[in-house]
Amino acid sequence: MAKDRRPYFTMTNEYPRHRKIRGLSDAAFRLHVTLIALANEETRDGLVSEGDLLAKGAKAKKELITAGLVVALPDGTFALHDYLKHQNSAEEIARYRAEQKERGQRGGIKSAHTRHHVNKGRIDPNCALCPGAEPPEHESEELSEI
Structure with missing residues (x-):
């Protein structure tokens, strides 16, 4: 069977068990995965807009920031923590x-x-x-x- 040639992002098997991820609500968990996919698809090196960050509501946004999974930048945008350590630039x-x-x-x-x-x-x-x-x-x- 041929490999799938569509663009992809990397996620380890232990991602759902990571201490920062385990405590997230379903909405925040889904938002985090969606933000990783968007940043990869749009080749933004882990940068996300506030509009995308609010896709699942203010509570999910706050959870990701509190957990340290998303960092607010001085210019008003947001970045996924350690995105470039795990994903292609x-x-x-x-x-x-x-x-x-x-x-x-x-x-x-x-x-x-x-x-x-x-x-x-x-x-x-x-x-x-x-x-x-x-x-x-x-x-x-x-x-x-x-």
């Missing part, structure tokens, strides 16, 4: 997505070459994957000028 996610995109493009070029050239017995002189292919004319001209 926005930079790491962007780098991973760029690598995946580049791999996909390489695979697409190879697939198109196989479909349109190899399977049909054609050689395209402008295709870098065809045997004996030469670089496109504009590249040859640039090299001869050097």
Whole structure:
């Protein structure tokens, strides 16, 4: 079975048993998990808005702050405690997505070459994957000028 390629965040098996989590109400527990997912999905490095923090009501917000799971920042936003210790940063996610995109493009070029050239017995002189292919004319001209 292939791995699920959707974006994900990390949570350990002991998360529900952690001393800070055990005492939370169901609403605060659900809010904390939702905030982690939102911060990951929106690549905000653990920053959350007050609107998101109030999604389950003021009581759940207060529970998370009191438990030390959410920290108020001087600029009026909030941060999930130790988010970047456990989750990928926005930079790491962007780098991973760029690598995946580049791999996909390489695979697409190879697939198109196989479909349109190899399977049909054609050689395209402008295709870098065809045997004996030469670089496109504009590249040859640039090299001869050097």
